[in-house]
Amino acid sequence: MxxxxxxxxxxxxxxxxxxxxxxxxxxxxxxxxxxxxxxxxxxxxxxxxxxxxxxxxxxxxxxxxxxxxxxxxxxxxxxxxxxxxxxxxxxxxxxxxxxxxTYRNGDLAIDFDAKVVVRGDDEIHLTPIEYKLLVLLAHNTGKVLTHNYILKEVWGAALASDLPSLRVFMATLRKKIEPDPASPVYLQTHVGIGYRMLRVE
Missing domain, CATH: 3.40.50.2300 (Response regulator)
Known part of the structure; x- marks a missing residue:
């Protein structure tokens, strides 16, 4: 069957x-x-x-x-x-x-109601800002989000001084959700532009 x-x-x-x-x-x-x-x-x-x-x-x-x-x-x-x-x-x-x-992308799953993130069988513990970043990218899977857009949505303002913080949080988020952070399959960096959540089959 x-x-x-x-x-x-x-x-x-x-x-x-x-x-x-x-x-x-x-x-x-x-x-x-x-x-x-x-x-x-x-x-x-x-x-x-x-x-x-x-x-x-x-x-x-x-x-x-x-x-x-x-x-x-x-x-x-x-x-x-x-x-x-x-x-x-x-x-x-x-x-x-x-x-x-529930959002599902490859082995990654986000339960928006419970605010729980899982990859495979493992729950991933994120900080509040890491979770906001992940949800924003997940809601826009396949789209390149500019630095300014992300800063406005997550931080409430698009100040140039906040860009280094964004890069740090994206780096820590990548380490937590990527099977191999050196070869990311979920979070793609567009140098000088922003980031994109890739659709994983």
Whole structure:
């Protein structure tokens, strides 16, 4: 039996056309799926059933915001959740992540709700600033963040005098999360520009 036969993907989307598109695409690739058009129906399914191993969730549901669904589910389940949304605002995406969706990248995982960072089976202990830096980079995986942007987001100001501190914290963060700090796979330095969290397969 293949992995695709062992569980169901729950598609939570109120737009019938979009819902049909997603379920058809899953079916073509051999995945089993179930549908829910409201937050209430989705939560009922997840509460009663034990065969859901992935949730594809729209944020704009008619009876409840998708971020509330994530928060509710995270109270008792760690089922992976993929957010499917037409919202363009970064704030909405960050809110969805902060609602408890666990970030996973290679062996690195961040539980935003518990503020716990794990690589493989090992918990990584970070300082408050190291954690802020990691979360900021994780929320922007694949994007190069400039020194000024990082300083404003983490320190609240983009002073040139704070740049050496940023470099020190990034160096200590790299030592903690990288399997081999000399050959980083997560945190990429763009000399003179900033840093980027790479997507690790």
């Amino acid at each position: 293949s992995d695709r036969d062992e569980g169901v993907i729950l598609v939570v989307e109120d737009d019938p056309a979009v819902r049909n598109l997603v379920t058809c695409a899953l079916d073509v690739h051999g995945y089993r799926s179930r549908e829910a058009s409201t937050a209430t129906a989705a939560l009922a399914d997840l509460t009663c059933a034990r065969d859901v191993n992935l949730v594809i969730l729209d944020l704009g549901l008619p009876d409840r915001d998708g971020t509330e669904v994530i928060g509710a589910v995270r109270g008792w389940s760690h089922v992976p959740i993929i957010v499917l949304s037409a919202r363009q605002e970064d704030a909405d995406k960050v809110t969805a992540l902060d609602a408890g969706e």
